[in-house]
Amino acid sequence: MKKIAVVGAGPGGLAAAMMLAAKGYEVDVYEKQNYVGGRNASLSLGSYTFDIGPTFLSMPHIMEEIFRAADRNVHDYMELIELSPMYELQFDGKRVPMYRDRRKMLRVLREHFPGNEAGYQRFMKDTREKMDALLPVLQTRHHRLTDYVSKRTLKALPKLSLGKSVYDVLSEYFNDEKLKIAFTFQAKYLGMSPWECPGAFAILSYMEHEYGVFHPKGGVNQLSKAMAKVTEEHGGRIHLGDGVKKFKLDGNKVVGLEMESGKQIEADEFIVNADFAEAMSHMLDDGVLKKYSKEKLDKKKFSCSTFMIYLGVDKLYDMPHHTIVFAEDYQKNVKEMTKDLVLSDEPSIYVHNASVTDETLAPEGHSAVYILAPVPNNYSEIDWDEKQEAFKELILDEIEKKTGFSDLREHIVEEKVLTPKQWQTEHFVHKGATFSLGHQLSQMMYFRPHNRFQELEHCWLVGGGTHPGSGLPTILESARITTGWIQEKEAQTT
Ligand SMILES: Cc1cc2nc3c(=O)[nH]c(=O)nc-3n(C[C@H](O)[C@H](O)[C@H](O)COP(=O)(O)OP(=O)(O)OC[C@H]3O[C@@H](n4cnc5c(N)ncnc54)[C@H](O)[C@@H]3O)c2cc1C
Known part of the structure; x- marks a missing residue:
């Protein structure tokens, strides 16, 4: 062999x-x-x-x-x-849990986004068809331009939502801006803006709602x-x-x-x-x-980067496994990160509180808290040696102010920060673009x-x-x- x-x-x-x-x-x-x-x-x-x-x-x-x-x-x-809720979203103090379970999800929609229940059902049905057409295309090699006229690709083309962004696609289902964000923020998994990310990637939120979100012990x-x-x-x-x-x-x-x-x-x-x-x-x-x-x-084009804070804390917070806190002006925050290439005064932040599910990650009563803020990649030329400390404090301020981790700083035992500069120099990621080529x-x-x-x-x-x-x-x-x-x-x- x-x-x-x-x-x-x-x-x-x-x-x-x-x-x-x-x-x-x-x-x-x-x-x-x-x-x-x-x-x-x-x-x-x-x-x-x-x-x-x-x-x-x-x-x-x-x-x-x-x-x-x-x-x-x-x-x-x-x-x-399997995590249930899959994650919790926070908009201006409002906490919205997101479920794979249809009945629970419909209850959340009725409570927070009334009138959008039918749109959600329609989104799931339409996107299942889109996924069925797209998956074989994603699972196939693409080394010839003629692949674009293959039967498989031609079948998928109408489902690609060509010319539309993920945000455009979700606007066809929901009338509430925050709910649109709840089903489009997943563009960030590709390091992209929902207003720029190709509409075909509406499958990302569908994948979570259809197949669930899991944590391996x-x-x-x-x-x-x-x-x-x-x-x-x-x-x-x-x-x-x-x-x-x-x-x-x-x-x-x-x-x-x-x-x-x-x-x-x-x-x-x-x-x-x-x-x-x-x-x-x-x-x-x-x-x-x-x-x-x-x-x-x-x-x-390359994806955005991520500013990371890993904290060992001597307290176990009664907060969800995944919390995503959106900047009040989310679109501005995303534009600053992907187009203007500057740091936002009000970043969006993701907090991973896995110890609430998994006792193997920290001593009893303690927790391992992971914080991620999407930021511009290193084409921005931000001087991270100069900015790192102030940006870290801004993130901790935001978390303490907006979430249940209100006394986080008092409980820090271990701390490590990872900036876009370090993604590049210590993890060998081109321009710190953590999600690779756009x-x-x-x-x-x-x-x-x-x-x-x-x-x-x-x-x-x-x-x-x-x-x-x-x-x-x-x-x-x-x-x-x-x-x-x-x-x-x-x-x-x-
Ligand atoms: C902060 C962050 C959060 C993410 N969150 C998610 C998520 O929740 N869900 C999800 O599905 N995806 C997520 N991703 C995206 C993606 O799944 C991961 O980045 C994934 O690890 C990428 O895998 P990879 O195989 O492409 O390469 P990598 O994980 O980058 O592995 C490449 C390897 O090559 C090694 N290497 C580099 N240069 C050399 C060399 N010269 N010689 C030998 N070895 C070398 C590196 O050290 C590294 O070990 C996330 C990414 C990041 C950075």
Whole structure:
């Protein structure tokens, strides 16, 4: 069987490694950090455990299928807890829980947004049809423009809401501005504005309302840890603290890796999970790439970034697992973050209070609180060394003022802040754009870097920077597309 080298042990790389190792390939994963999971790793501060990045897990059936493809049952590796409510939204002091359960959701609508119940039912029905048409397109490789005239894509085209934003689409169902936000803020998962994000992504809120939101005991990072375990069970090797410096090329064929340690690695196929733009602008000499040269990458659109605060606190707050606090002028906040590239005076904030569900994350009576504020990526040139402290205090002020975490500062035992600058310098994320390349239609499907990378031979992509895009379910799909294609290529050449 062929030798596969995977660059990066993020969820995309690990899903690919696990599925190929299960098929008997000789798999080696090279990870620059000394831990697995990438943005989906865990972070320990004293006796507190946090997810570094993803905290929302949806569409668990995709994860189940990926593990099945590696001859495993995901439930033997992770304990999944469904959250109800899925999350709580806060608008100007109003607390609105959101449920997967239809009856509970209708009750919330009747109480907070009367007259919108039928719109919600219609949204769920229409978007189910949209999802049925779109899912096969997302699960298929897109390496030829002619794919756009395939039967599958033509069937999906009318469902893409072309020319409309997610906000436009939801305006067809709801008459209340806050309710529209409640079903469009998910554009932020792609690091985009609901007023800019393609209308097709109305499927994001549908996915939560249809399939639910889950918390794996120990955190969403357990997904990466489980995939690393399965990889090793199938004989794959994961090399930690072993960063890749350069691709070794013969013409446009990748033939090896030059490691930061000076070691040279050979393999038959190379799968890149490291952040696409960062990898392509650092691991190749200038002039090698045409379509994705440094200059061309700089002209692409990238997602926003996130300002993170991880707090170990000696108190357990009776607050929901997920709370999202919207700025009063949400549209202005989103524009400042994605267009004007300045810090908002009133940011929107997400608070993850997982200890209310999971006692393994902190000592008894304590909690691990994760706070995220979406902010501009590093194209903004914000001086984070100068701004970090004041912005952190602003966020804590807002949380204490607007939520049930009213005495948060008094209870802090451990603290870590992660700025967009650090996403770039310590986590190797291009321009700190935490959700990778933007998901504008001009950068989707055929127009996103292909799973079989079009500019280099023997080079494959997985993760948020390739098709179908950022977000754990789509990242797992990217690994499924890529590994299926590698096996198909091998079958054709043997
Ligand atoms: C704050 C935040 C919150 C998020 N929340 C959610 C959420 O709730 N739900 C959701 O579905 N998605 C979420 N995401 C998006 C996405 O699911 C994660 O970012 C995910 O971890 C991306 O996975 P990936 O496989 O693309 O790459 P990564 O996780 O970035 O992994 C890439 C790996 O490559 C390694 N690497 C880089 N350079 C090298 C090198 N030279 N040599 C070797 N290794 C290298 C990195 O160290 C890293 O381990 C979130 C992202 C962030 C940042």
